[in-house]
Amino acid sequence: MVVASDLVSRFISYLVHKSEKQHTTTEQDLERLKSVLLRIYTIVEEAEARQIRTRGMILQLKDLMEGMFLGYYVLDSFQFQSVEEEGVDEDHQVSRKRLRFSTCTRRSTSLLSLGTESTPVLKNVIESLETKICDVRELVMLLTSCPRLPQQPYATYLFMEKSMFGRHVEKEQVIDFILHDDQNLAVLPIIGPHRIGKRTLVHHACQDERVRGRFLNIVFFHGDDLGNISLMPSSSRKYLCIVEFSWEVDMEAWKIFRSSMKKAAISGSKVIIIGRTDEIAKWGTTPAIRLNRLSPEMYWYYFKALSFGSMNPDDHPKLASLGMQLATELQGSFLGANILGHILRGNPSAEIWSRFLMSLRRMSRKRLSIFEEHPPEKNHPSHTAEVAFMNYRGCMLYDLREAGHFQSDIPRLTPAGVELEGKIPCDLGFDVLVWRSQIPPFCNYTATFLQPKPRRIVRRKKNPLAVSIT
16 A cells, blocks of 8 residues: 555656646756756767777767757757847748758758747757667766777867768778678778768778778779779788779779789778769679768757857857858858858858858859759769858859869968958959868868959939929
């Protein structure tokens, strides 16, 4: 009888506690969300300082981080939504519709929709994050057994600039393939859009000490050069070859290269092929790794760190609101986030950020109209978002191109240097180093700046003899 009474009492307490949670205000839910996110961030920060090699732990960490990105995205959306709604123009409304559509059409866990009631959304997200915290208790205990990594920069944006973001699971997949013992030549295809991070992923995997200890011969080839490659035959040499196809794939050259690899290398040699089309998937001896763009929540977390630097977005709500809109327009571009993020970080002005946002939107409309008249070929990449912020200090930026790390003719002038140059003569084109990557493969990106001639506006004088007829 006493046991039954105790159970009833506990059940009533549970119902009261649940009812109190359901009748909290939005402000209370926001504070609760901040508290939960702080707990998750502490776990993630500790995990990122450790060398985690167990696939199960990496998958748990990825799931926790995805929840954290979603939580911060929801928090920022609610905090800066009121700022965003001040003076909403037509373009602004179009952007919000895009944001609502892109988020709500994703997986069911992405519950954010700016057009719905706020409190149910907050409650669902908070409960989901609290469940995730309970699910990683074993992960937290196991972290203490993982060795610590060399000390990373304290500032988040410095860490972002010098590390690969959001590809931990894929990196371990590549390493697992490399370290797996195979009797025959093994081939791993990595497929993804242009500038999605395929080479960066492979370079990071090849730098792992486990890979370096297994392969002394790591060579990189371009697909166009396959027909001219001859490997030295050896009875004791294992090769790890990385072959990158830009767009066109030469089947005959690949067959010749694969045949020479089989003759020149002993068992255990590996080949990783990088490309943009599904055609290379059939060449693999193992399922392909496919890289997709980051989710909107992950991308906003990444872009926010790069564009705000050491500033706290909470202290700059107008900039934060503009930043979320800019991140939406950039459509997940890593290159765009780094180039634009660097410029915005040095110019914390709402006027400048608004100017870039308007430029991005104009470019999006122009791209849409062009594609309606001339649809792009299937699977053909389009990267206007990466060069859409073309109007910088009155200069037009075009012909964005990649230069190798050791290329000698890389311009020294940067966008910050353009600003210091003062007035630029009209129709004078010059090359500028817009961004230098600080992570492998250490690419440099240059573009041509041009100061266009100002448009002459001809105003017609009204005819004083004209008579208005009504």
